[in-house]
Amino acid sequence: MDHSVSIRDLSLSFGNVRVLEHLNLDIGQGEFIVLLGPSGCGKSTLLNCIAGLLDVTGGQIFISGKNVTWEEPKDRGIGMVFQSYALYPQMTVERNLSFGLRVAGMDKKEIDQRVKRASEILQIEPLLKRKPAALSGGQRQRVAIGRALVRDVDVFLFDEPLSNLDAKLRSDLRVEIKRLHQRLKNTMIYVTHDQIEALTLADRIAIMKNGVIQQLADPHTIYNRPTNLYVAGFIGSPSMNFLEGDLIGGDQPTIRLESGTTIPVGGYEFETKPKSGSTKAVLGIRPEHILVGEAAASMPYQEDVVIEIVEPMGSDTLAYTTVGGVSVSARADSELDLKAGQKLRVGFDPGRGSIFDVETTNRL
Amino acid sequence: MSNPAQLSTNVALDAVDNKGMRLEGNHGPRPKPFFTPKRIVLYSILFVACLYYLFPLYVMVVTSFKTMPEIRFGNIFAPPIEFTGEPWVKAWTSACTGLTCNGLNPGFWNSVKILIPSVLLSTVVAAVNGYGLVNWKFKGSEIFFSILIFGSFIPYQVMIYPLVMITRELGIYGSIWAVILVHTIFGMPILTLLFRNYFASLPVELFKAARVDGAGFWRIFFEIMLPMSLPIIVVALILQVTGIWNDFLFGVVFAGTQNYPMTVQLNNIVNSAQGSPEYNVNMAATILTGLVPLIIYFISGRLFVRGIAAGAVKG
Ligand SMILES: Nc1ncnc2c1ncn2[C@@H]1O[C@H](COP(=O)(O)OP(=O)(O)OP(=O)(O)O)[C@@H](O)[C@H]1O
């Protein structure tokens, strides 16, 4: 596969602060990559390095097969969209869109054509004569996207483009960005700390922490087979339930929790067969994989519990209870009409969960 | 620069007043009576301050329209009995400054010739400095800036002699160019600080977006940064125009006799030894000299506030 963007051994420090260290990332042609991680983990820094707005401390960046590590931003074939829109306040929308083309010295007819096409795609034609101050947040962000669009770039870089918008607009524009990607088939690198955006938009998600990519995989894998405890806890809302105990290997591996409860984990696909002794391990189960009531009857592990707190969420209901001495949350059908204090049976299949080594925090 | 101070007092007053508001319930701020004790005290103080500054001005204006005999008669607070415009004409055209008797008129034009290039040059250079220091940081740019700011704490007097030597070496000592150079140098620390802080307050994404769009150092400066800098340019202009117009020292030292600015000429008129002092002419000359900064304050004071307000609404 020829890569659209390749990052080799990239390092970047601000003075003594090392933000990125030996980072490697290959992005395929036309791929939609989302960089997801907590605040301050280096997402924007990585994006700025790709854009050429920061001088790297070490390593190389290739875009469309060309080594662009020391190229100017304009020569990299990238367009960038910022959280704060960054529209030039004194220029009309039209002039905002055409600024990059005018700088490049393109002739007027070509500029007009490109501005027209971009404004059609983004449905901002009626706004062309306005100044940014007279636009709503959603309209501003469309113009900002248009500014990258007119320049006909290979790679779009988005730095939390939707974070300043309200929830409704955010989901509208999210769909629109996805549609844009399907239509243009450009490579897109998209920074966010909103999991929903990441899961809905991405071909692959890169989960970052402290400047290190923890896992790079498609959303399904990230969600169902997180590579370590950090990724498991970061993705999903409410987050995964963690049951800590001793993993006892052998033909019928089990996990013994501190409370003495044992959970058979024979159905779990280990990455490597567990050693026969006992290791400290964590079993992670997503709330929706803990079944409540009659549905629990067929599960490999079952327990009778008392529901402690109920949170109706509309389509489903979150129930908080204690399993094996550990507080857990379970996502149940709202039809069940759960009540706090209710006694019933819950159950889950450890095979659908994830098991991590406590020491290395990696998936077992 | 009294405007920002005034603004902030108003804001502070509003904040104090707003504390009186109750948050519960639906009603907005209570309509306030105009004569609260706070206001009475405030306006009384302002009134006294105004009197303090306006009274000497009043005496000057009145005296400048009197004839000499009337002035000698005393009673400096009384309005002129016999109204005359002649002292003004004399001050402008024929009052003696040392050897020549052409009035303030040549001095005025000298000042203008010094003022315009000095103000433009220092403002433009400082704007570029500030922009460079914020957006194109280079190795040691922080140190460069610190040294520049440190420069503003060195007393002028210390630098005059070296500057005389430098300008003499450059061959411009005793010409208008020497004064312009000196004004530009001495304006640099404060103006650079002003512009640097202003540019630092603009969102850095704007600069990044322009870079991605392919614009370089000057293009970003002229097409993106400058159009957004009107408020700070106005502030810089006010500072420089009043500062340079009121300058005496650099004019006397560097300009050379035939280029003396208005302030120096005024001094020569007032201090010329021949005959008895003509108070009416002196007063008229003084007012004429002070007129330019005065007008600047009146016009730009409004622009100043408007500029700041315009900057504030921009998202
Ligand atoms: N100019 C700078 N000088 C020094 N440190 C910086 C600079 N810019 C960023 N950092 C540091 O680098 C780290 C990564 O910052 P970055 O902006 O990449 O985070 P981020 O993942 O984009 O976070 P967010 O989600 O809040 O935008 C942070 O710890 C930040 O403090």
Ligand SMILES: [Mg+2]
């Ligand atoms: Mg960021």
